[in-house]
Amino acid sequence: xxxxxxxxxGVVQPGRSLRLSCAASGFTFSSYAMHWVRQAxxxxxxxxxxxxxxxxxxxxxxxxxxxxxxxxDNSKSTLYLQMNSLRAEDTAVYSCAxxxxxxxxxxxxxxxxxxxxxxxxx
Amino acid sequence: DIxxxxxxSSLSASVGDRVTITCRASQTISSYLNWYQQKPGKAPKVxxxxxxxxxxxxxxxxxxxxxxxxxxxxxxxxxxxxFATYSxxxxxxxxxxxxxxxxxxxx
Numbered sequence: 523x524x525x526x527x528x529x530x531x532g533v534v535q536p537g538r539s540l541r542l543s544c545a546a547s548g549f550t551f552s553s554y555a556m557h558w559v560r561q562a563x564x565x566x567x568x569x570x571x572x573x574x575x576x577x578x579x580x581x582x583x584x585x586x587x588x589x590x591x592x593x594x595d596n597s598k599s600t601l602y603l604q605m606n607s608l609r610a611e612d613t614a615v616y617s618c619a620x621x622x623x624x625x626x627x628x629x630x631x632x633x634x635x636x637x638x639x640x641x642x643x644x
Numbered sequence: 645d646i647x648x649x650x651x652x653s654s655l656s657a658s659v660g661d662r663v664t665i666t667c668r669a670s671q672t673i674s675s676y677l678n679w680y681q682q683k684p685g686k687a688p689k690v691x692x693x694x695x696x697x698x699x700x701x702x703x704x705x706x707x708x709x710x711x712x713x714x715x716x717x718x719x720x721x722x723x724x725x726x727f728a729t730y731s732x733x734x735x736x737x738x739x740x741x742x743x744x745x746x747x748x749x750x751x
Contacts, residue, residue: 557740567680567688567731567742581738584645622693628735630678632699634687 524548524633526618531638534608544601544618544635552576552596553624557631558603560614560640570616571603575625586612608642615639646670646734650743656751661722665746667715667732676736679708679717682745683728691730692717722748 530542544556558570571592573580580592591604601618616638619631647670657663667677675695680688690699692708695715705720719726727750732743 566745567682567733569733569740569742572738572740583739617687622690628676630690630693630699630733630735631680631688632690634689636687 524620526620526633526635528616528618528635528638531616531640533641533643535644536609536642538608539604539606540608540640542603542605542616542638542640544603546599546601546618546620549620550624551594551599555621555625555627555629556592556594556601557619557621558592558601558616559619559631559634560612560616561637562611562614565614568614572627573601574627575621605640608640610642613640613642645739646673646737646741648732648734648741648743650730650732650746652746653744654747654749656749657722658751659722659724663719663722663748665717665730665732665748667710667717667743669713669715669734669736672712673734673736675711676734677708677710677715678733678735679706680731680733681726681728682731688731724750 525547527545557572571582573592589607593602618635620633622629622632649668677695679692682688696708729745729747731745
């Protein structure tokens with residue numbers, strides 16, 4: 523069965539960095555675009571970034587552009603999110619999610635991890 | 645960026661009621677509109693994709709309609725397990741924005 527398991531969250535001071543990982547299993551990871559989505563406490567879902575199935579294309583929400591980097595290692599079936607220059611407003615549960623269909627784009631997200639909490643606080 | 649606006653933000657209803665949630669996009673998104681259900685502490689679950697296609701395993705009481713800028717999610721007869729938060733999302737262009745969510749509560 524498809525599983526997505528995030529790790530790497532924690533408490534970090536403003537301005538510091540953190541790297542999140544999402545370990546995938548149960549499907550051909552290298553065939554699917556992958557996303558990071560976040561949800562601040564008590565707030566709605568907020569899309570963060572996407573990376574194409576082969577890692578050649580990625581796109582970001584404006585509020586993380588230049589600070590966050592999405593990447594993947596298809597040989598390890600793992601997705602990453604490098605977060606630099608963290609701000610208090612980045613505090614949220616960060617979840618990885620899979621594109622519904624292989625290759626292509628403009629799809630819904632059909633599998634989600636449970637998320638990892640990132641707290642940015644001094 | 646495409647803004648997604650849902651209404652209402654919250655809704656009280658009873659088991660057996662028919663419920664409709666609307667989602668409006670700030671510009672046309674064709675049929676690239678998805679609906680998710682989320683329960684507290686759980687990951688979102690896709691219900692409807694491409695505006696009107698029912699995700700495998702989702703009960704047929706859920707349906708979606710619309711195209712362009714205006715979309716609806718309808719639950720034909722509410723069941724106890726349907727009380728949750730529902731969010732729309734456009735996948736027409738990045739950033740793939742979500743609506744603010746509609747919290748469906750028991751009356």
